[in-house]
Amino acid sequence: xxxxxxxxxxxxxxxxxxxxxxxxxxxxxxxxxxxxxxxxxxxxxxxxxxxxxxxxxxxxxxxxxxxxxxxxxxxxxxxxxxxxxxxxxxxxxxxxxxxxxxxxxxxxxxxxxxxxxxxxxxxxxxxxxxxxxxxxxxxxxxxxxxxxxxxxxxxxxxxxxxxxxxxxxxxxxxxxxxxxxxxxxxxxxxxxxxxxxxxxxxxxxxxxxxxxxxxxxxxxxxxxxxxxxxxxxxxxxxxxxxxxxxxxxxxxxxxxxxxxxxxxxxxxxxxxxxxxxxxxxxxxxxxxxxxxxxxx
Numbered sequence: 155x156x157x158x159x160x161x162x163x164x165x166x167x168x169x170x171x172x173x174x175x176x177x178x179x180x181x182x183x184x185x186x187x188x189x190x191x192x193x194x195x196x197x198x199x200x201x202x203x204x205x206x207x208x209x210x211x212x213x214x215x216x217x218x219x220x221x222x223x224x225x226x227x228x229x230x231x232x233x234x235x236x237x238x239x240x241x242x243x244x245x246x247x248x249x250x251x252x253x254x255x256x257x258x259x260x261x262x263x264x265x266x267x268x269x270x271x272x273x274x275x276x277x278x279x280x281x282x283x284x285x286x287x288x289x290x291x292x293x294x295x296x297x298x299x300x301x302x303x304x305x306x307x308x309x310x311x312x313x314x315x316x317x318x319x320x321x322x323x324x325x326x327x328x329x330x331x332x333x334x335x336x337x338x339x340x341x342x343x344x345x346x347x348x349x350x351x352x353x354x355x356x357x358x359x360x361x362x363x364x365x366x367x368x369x370x371x372x373x374x375x376x377x378x379x380x381x382x383x384x385x386x387x388x389x390x391x392x393x394x395x396x397x398x399x400x401x402x403x404x405x406x407x408x409x410x411x412x413x414x415x416x417x418x419x420x421x422x423x424x425x426x427x428x429x430x431x432x433x434x435x436x437x438x439x440x441x442x443x444x445x446x447x448x449x450x
Contacts, residue, residue, distance in 0.1 A: 156202035157381050157389050159195050160222035162232040162335065163188035163205070167212030172237030174357035181210065183360045184233040187348060191233070191370035198378065200390035215334040222341055228386050229309065229342050229377065232335045235360060236324070236347040244356045245324030246317045246369075247347040250306040251337060252330035298339050301438050305342035305384075308435075313344065313376030320368040321349060321359075346373060384443060392442055408443045421447045 163185040165171035171180025188205060195203035204225040206218050213221070222230045236247065310328035317323065324347070336343040348369050349356040359365045385391035406417060414437050418425045428434075431448040439445070 155389055156200055157229070157386060157391060158202050158204060158225060158227045159377060160204045160206055160225060160227035160230045160341075161188045161192050161195070162218050162222070162230065163207045164232055164234040164335075165212070166207050166210055169212050172235060172351045174237075174351040174360075175241065175354050176357055178351060178357050178361055180235045180237070180351055183235055183351065183366075184348070185210070186363075187366050187370050188233050190367055191231075191373055194370050194374045195377075198374075200394070201378070201381075218335055219338040219341065219343075223338070227341055228381075228389075229344075230336075230338060231343070231373065231377070232333075232345045233373075234345060234347050235349055235351040237352040238350060239352075241353050243324065244350045244353040245322040246314075246349055247324045247329060248310045248314045248317070249329045249331050249333060249336070249345040249347070250310050251303060251343065252332050253303070254332065295339055300436075302339055302342050304436050304438050305380075306336075306344055308384075309342060309377060309380045310344050312379045313346065313373055316372040316376040316379075317346075317369070320365075320372045324350070384440065387440075387442060395444075396442065404447045404449070406445045406447055408439050408441055408445065410441050412439065412441075413437075414439055417445065423448055 163181070165181040165184070167181075169181065171184070173179055185207065188207075192203035192205050195201045204222070204227060206221050207213055218232070219230060236243070307328055307330075314323065314326075314328055318326075333345050336345055349360050351357050351360060381389075381391060385395060406421065408417070414428060414434075415425055418428045421428075427448050428445065431446045
């Protein structure tokens with residue numbers, strides 16, 4: 155199957171978003187960049203784009219993530235343009251959900267269990283929580299949120315690196331904040347501020363089709379880089395990896411039930427060394443992922 159990227163152009167309709175000194179409306183700029191990003195995604199084998207907003211109309215914040223879920227999205231990216239009271243700030247920023255926002259949102263999902271209970275299995279809804287007690291459901295949702303956040307931060311870092319090649323960066327690392335549009339426990343999500351529309355020079359660049367294309371190419375390059383290394387199970391990229399790349403003697407493909415500590419013990423290497431060799435920040439691993447085994 156294709157890896158599905160849900161692309162959300164911020165604002166729309168009666169909500170113009172920020173307006174630049176020359177009258178450029180955020181909703182128009184981000185829709186154009188989103189369309190270019192969607193075209194880039196759809197041109198690439200193994201990927202499919204879904205535009206959450208494909209015209210000038212308004213959608214509620216929760217409705218946006220709900221539409222992504224209905225489309226079985228593997229990733230959700232919301233495109234915005236920043237603004238400030240001063241014309242000086244400029245540059246692109248990338249945001250993931252903060253841990254505080256994640257925790258409060260998990261509690262809300264637990265409270266609203268009627269429509270949410272079947273979502274713990276991800277886009278396929280293969281695991282229902284309806285027969286689980288409150289404590290276990292809380293633990294499972296927290297685990298899902300942690301894995302989703304780790305993915306969001308990992309992808310965000312790669313997107314930020316690519317954006318830095320085509321635009322000045324406002325912040326040099328992925329920021330974390332409680333944006334409502336990012337609060338989806340089962341879908342990794344990023345909010346990207348492509349630039350400051352309140353800065354006259356940046357406003358002019360944001361209207362430039364060449365710059366818009368450069369931004370969309372950079373965003374997708376970061377996404378593609380992540381998914382080529384970590385393709386979702388049953389995706390075309392995962393099939394290509396499994397059929398074209400067999401683990402060598404110093405590699406190990408993760409099986410169901412594996413843990414990092416068990417893999418480290420089996421190969422006689424310290425867990426920290428295993429993490430370092432594979433650029434892992436946490437303990438989250440996925441079935442089918444290939445780990446490099448450092449020499450002990």
